[in-house]
Amino acid sequence: MNPGDRVRVERGSVENEGVLMPSTTADHLVVKLPGGYNVGIDRGDAAVEVLERDVYDVEGTDDGEGGSTIEFDDDLPTVSLISTGGTIASTVDYRTGAVTAQFDAEDVLRAVPDLAGRANYRGRVVANILSENMTPAVWQDLAEAVHEEIEAGADGVVVMHGTDTMQYTASALAFMLDTPVPVVFTGSQRSADRPSSDNVMNAVCAVEAATSDRAEVLVCMHESSSDDVCALHRATRVRKNHTSRRDAFETVGAKPIGRVDYDTETVSFRRDGPERGETDLDLSPALETSVELLKFTPGMNPAALDHLDDAAGVVVEGTGLGHVAMDWIDRIEELVADGTVVAMTSQCLEGRVCDRVYDTGRDLLDAGVVEAGDTLPETATAKLMWTLANRDDPAAAMGESLVGELQPRSVPWT
Amino acid sequence: MNPGDRVRVERGSVENEGVLMPSTTADHLVVKLPGGYNVGIDRGDAAVEVLERDVYDVEGTDDGEGGSTIEFDDDLPTVSLISTGGTIASTVDYRTGAVTAQFDAEDVLRAVPDLAGRANYRGRVVANILSENMTPAVWQDLAEAVHEEIEAGADGVVVMHGTDTMQYTASALAFMLDTPVPVVFTGSQRSADRPSSDNVMNAVCAVEAATSDRAEVLVCMHESSSDDVCALHRATRVRKNHTSRRDAFETVGAKPIGRVDYDTETVSFRRDGPERGETDLDLSPALETSVELLKFTPGMNPAALDHLDDAAGVVVEGTGLGHVAMDWIDRIEELVADGTVVAMTSQCLEGRVCDRVYDTGRDLLDAGVVEAGDTLPETATAKLMWTLANRDDPAAAMGESLVGELQPRSVPWT
Known part of the structure; x- marks a missing residue:
């Protein structure tokens, strides 16, 4: 078996079918499942069957579009993807199972191929924790990372975050950061090995929002249980109102501030807000945690x-x-x-x-x-x-x- | 001026128009406002103007219906109204401004004339507190009072309660009490001196529910912001989800268990539940409050x-x-x-x-x-x-x- 082959992997009672990834190590196989999510599987006791050879160009070198999609495209905005952990981040992180300080555009597109062509990407890992373990200290690290990315030229920032405490972190950033570009939190309510996973649509819509003209801290999650629209919530007015639904996030006391249509890639807003470039970049990260x-x-x-x-x-x-x-x-x-x-x-x-x-x-x-x-x-x-x-x-x-x-x-x- | 006169009372910047009640004392005037709510007004600095004499028969003796409505009617069920305080209870209690151990059918009908003809009433005051001051000890007093009323023959019980902590008290009663008759909590989100008050409709619908065949602890409050239907919530699934709306109470994770149509006086249920007479009356009031x-x-x-x-x-x-x-x-x-x-x-x-x-x-x-x-x-x-x-x-x-x-x-x- 080789990277790029479509395989079926059985381990114990669990069976996964997908494309074998090049990041496979001596201990782990990494399989990209339908939907773009990578799952790591312990090689011990795993039985692998190759279903089809070379179904996926894992190197991105002969995609028929004239070379690697990863080359910087002057016509596209640059989005910084910042990972803090949680279900959505495991799309990217699970590949190696380790926290790395950086990940690159190739890693991003390998994890979520649908993101291709929407932006130039750069990636950064601030933390790799389930969000119940988030702390004000990590909020500060994150705010500083976002600030650095914008200072370095990012046209928008997407923060991948566990859903449990996303509303707290997004709020905190809204107070700490004056931003001239969109800063969009997104997450996933269903792990990507489930057919109902929301990770790909949420990530794609978050990138669309991050390249829009609304320069504030937003939360981008499923608007309903359908895979058609994400709602955009003002960070300080959003709440996780359901333990498991994909549309768990709701703006309280108002309609969501905007929405992203997944099919038409249209970002629209119901209410006015700060426009791109209107606010000077600034950071006030101090917090009194008592x-x-x-x-x-x-x-x-x-x-x-x-x-x-x-x-x-x-x-x-x-x-x-x-x-x-x-x-x-x-x-x-x-x-x-x-x-x-x-x-x-x-x-x-x-x-x-x-x-x-x-x-x-x-x-x-x-x-x-x-x-x-x-x-x-x-x-x-x-x-x-x-x-x-x-x-x-x-x-x-x-x-x-x-x-x-x-x-x-x-x-x-x- | 005499009880029964329609009066305008000005005190400071506040002006009230209504019917002067017989419970007026040396210190206070009591005025029944449109909607049946009584307000107590300090006589000091109050200017009273009589607008019309004898508009309301405050004694209930010559109402044109052949005598007092307060005589026991064998054809009607008997509902015990238990007051714990809060905005709704002040409909009855405010009349004297004092906590009394009992109030009678006459008091009830004087406060909410719309209740006439729906049941025989008896009244009882367990507490007279705003519900943020409710305690598990009062929950126990209330449970014992409800138990006594049912034992004494009440066909249904209506508990008037402040809305702030109604969900806690109603839940507690649901655990403490096995009931063969309906026990219906109701309250008021808007004080009755406001045109938008919900107190009369909520009280009437609660009495309708208390004479229905569903024998469990329910909460009866406005279903929407219209004055047409009250929702019936299972005590243990309801939550006050808005600080001020009249339809603040919602069943969480389900639709309300039933509803009362105010105009047609129809009580209906969406789901099955214990029927009247199905459960033997029992009380387990012990609580570990730590x-x-x-x-x-x-x-x-x-x-x-x-x-x-x-x-x-x-x-x-x-x-x-x-x-x-x-x-x-x-x-x-x-x-x-x-x-x-x-x-x-x-x-x-x-x-x-x-x-x-x-x-x-x-x-x-x-x-x-x-x-x-x-x-x-x-x-x-x-x-x-x-x-x-x-x-x-x-x-x-x-x-x-x-x-x-x-x-x-x-x-x-x-």
Whole structure:
């Protein structure tokens, strides 16, 4: 068997059919499955059957289009693909099973052939972790990498990220980075060895969005369960609202800001936003990580606040319009008096905190709590880390919209 | 001015128009606003203008229907209205401004005249608190009151409750109470002095549901922003998903279990459930309240678990399919080893926890975490309090559906 052959590999009860890749090592076979995803298979006990020889030009040298697709094309924009890990990144990373500092256009196109002809690519690995292990420190590494890529000339950036905490990372980047080009997060809800995988369409649509004229941090994921359109979400308004659906990501309190039609390769936007080139590139990566998100439940002992005595910030997920039990209010007042910024959000998720309606709310405002409007609790957590490190009056900033995270009451995003 | 007069009351910048009620005291005027809601107004600085005399028969003695509507009608079912406080209850309670142990049919009909002719009523006040101040101890008082009312012959129970934590209380009651009659929670998202108030329709629909043949704990609230239909939600699957909309309550992961058409007074159900009389009345009110809900965020220090060392139970709102950072797993394993039940839910809210897919999840299962399936985090918190006090194997019970809170994978509730 040789790279480029179509093979069937049986190992234990698992059977895979696909094209053998050149990155095969002594220990592992790498097989490109239908859909462009590579799977690594331990050679031990693996039975390989060659189904057809030379079905795929793994070197990209005689693709009938006059040479390698990998040569730099002056007519195409340059997109930097940054990998942080997760299901989508394994499309590229799984090939070697190792974290490498760089990957090149050849690696990208070998993994997702559909990306060919849309851009010149360069690749970069910032991390290779499942996104539940993401930390504010990695957010900072990522923001710096994105900044460097744009500074070095990238016309757009695609960040491949696990879906579990994508909304937190994308939010954090939106606060840290002033960008003159699109920065588009994408991921995959279904691993690519499943026929229903969303990785190829999401990657392709993310590249289309990254070459569009909208210069902000976006999240690009399936708009519905069909393979036809990706939604573009503003980073600070998006939420993973389902554990497993491909269209799990939803803009909260508004329609998605835009969409990418997969077939026609059309990127369109429902609302205005910063245009390409409008904003000067800048990075403010400092974060105060001593911030905690606390969800209030009935009867919860105010002692739950005791371990937050030294916290720089606390985001409370209150009930309804932004409430907690009366016996929490003195404790919160103490925290605020001791210098902790306490921001109120709602566990309803949709709608706006408004603490001027009921007594509890007014008491909270008197205690020094700042209302985060309709900012999502997860976004508020990332924002508070950022405002504490970058703003003279971080509490006041929590009541303002910095990058579209807090929708003004008078301009509904419908 | 006399009770029954239509008056305009100005106090400061606030002006109210309505009917003066007989419960007016030396300190307060009580005015019934259009829609049936009573508002109490401090007499100090209040200017009253009588607009029309004797527009409303406040005594209910000469209503032209042959006497008081309050006489017991053998042909009607008897509904017990239990008040716990909140915006809806103030319809009844505000009249006196005080907590009274009982209120009678006359009080009910004076507050919401539309309820006349639908049932015989008796009323009972369990608490008079905004629902953010609700506690498991009040859940128990309420469960005992509901149990007593049914034992005393109520054909249905309507619980008036603040909307902020209604889903927690309704869930708790669903676990505590085996009921042969409907127990219907309702509330109000808009105070009744607003033209858009939902209190009358919600109360009327709740009474219709309470006289239906479905014997389980339900939540009855506006189905849409129109005043035509209330949705009926299973107590353990409902969530307040908006801070202010009248249709804020939604069944998660399914359509609402039923609906009440306000105009035609028709109650209908989409899915089967326990019929009236099918279940024997029983109460298991014990709760282990040493349970906390913890929402995981990226980079969150495992020290956030330290104050839970002595907790009987912890519900984790993990990411995605039910994940936390790797550095939490040892800490969770210690908690479980020391006897704390740790149940996993998802902050996605929609969809199902499944910790068999990724390494993190498998490690969590090895650490002794129990998966709560698609149980909502808020419901799981109430459930864990109940299972710890009532089940020999509370952890195992968190993986089973007791009262419809955990939807079996094979029977989607569409």
